[in-house]
């Protein structure tokens with residue numbers, strides 16, 4: 001039977017349909033279908049200084065009260081010295097260091113200088129010059145007490161989005177830059193390592209950059225370069241010797257006078273229970289006194305927990321090998337990269353919510369040329385608290401012994417919006433978690 005509506009009802013019916021069906025659909029779509037940024041173009045940053053002048057200057061923490069200054073010169077006769085002091089142009093100290101270089105097929109690197117300087121005062125600005133020529137740079141050492149702020153950015157690359165991310169990072173002060181892998185995306189094209197060094201110099205010469213390796217650092221070629229990491233290890237020397245590690249691919253360091261212990265793990269070197277990395281990690285965790293060091297943070301590249309469809313399961317064998325150690329040590333937060341998106345999980349152990357496990361965060365959205373990982377598994381796991389595929393960076397502000405504030409800043413054209421934030425308590429303050437450390441693990445640790 002055909003239903004006929006009187007003509008007078010047609011207009012009200014259309015209005016009702018619009019209000020109850022079309023408007024909610026439109027609102028829902030505009031919230032859910034946030035316009036994703038397309039991949040940015042690669043930026044090649046040219047060398048604008050003379051052969052003997054320093055380029056690609058960056059600094060990193062190198063043991064208690066020391067910093068390492070790293071730079072490159074085309075001139076292989078340039079000295080590996082750093083002059084430094086607490087006033088501009090007045091250098092009352094000088095340090096000598098080491099240098100290296102490498103070849104990769106027809107490419108020959110410049111002279112890569114590494115000079116350790118110190119002892120330095122905490123929370124202090126130092127002015128420095130590399131190799132007695134070129135421009136003056138300055139950095140600020142991290143404070144020896146709380147509060148302290150970390151910037152966390154993974155999978156940085158060298159595109160327009162990288163530039164945008166770094167501009168947002170620079171727009172607000174912080175103390176230490178943490179990068180959980182995938183730096184230059186040079187991918188065997190060695191001049192792109194130089195270009196990356198020049199792109200990040202304004203940021204990396206001002207605050208310590210602590211990095212670890214991602215898959216784009218491997219650059220392995222069977223038989224010719226069977227061990228990989230040739231450029232990464234030569235250019236981004238991290239304090240592995242200072243932390244008792246045998247490899248630049250995993251190490252640890254303390255900040256805030258030893259109140260925060262940060263462990264950089266290697267996703268692309270051996271991690272099984274008979275590996276050197278596993279044994280080193282166990283010893284490193286055993287040295288931590290949680291009364292003196294209320295915060296323990298881990299960074300690695302391939303995430304152990306991930307609801308994005310990209311890189312599913314790639315961190316699983318490492319999780320199976322090492323998760324128990326981190327859980328037993330009551331690690332507070334684990335940051336990962338690799339997946340080009342942002343995701344924050346609840347506290348987890350062995351695929352279940354666990355109030356004594358670490359909070360897991362994926363922050364692989366620094367801005368690389370591969371673009372964003374936009375597809376997620378559905379329905380969403382209840383372990384995943386927030387997920388979004390947008391470029392951005394994170395900030396971890398450690399307020400005191402018990403509280404940190406974590407925020408994720410989404411890039412947009414003019415501002416870096418806080419899109420996700422959460423307060424976290426230190427597990428060291430939880431008598432339940434510290435009292436219930438698995439006895440076998442506690443004995444082991």
Ligand SMILES: [Fe+2]
Pocket residue numbers: 155182214215216301337338339
């Ligand atoms: Fe990666």
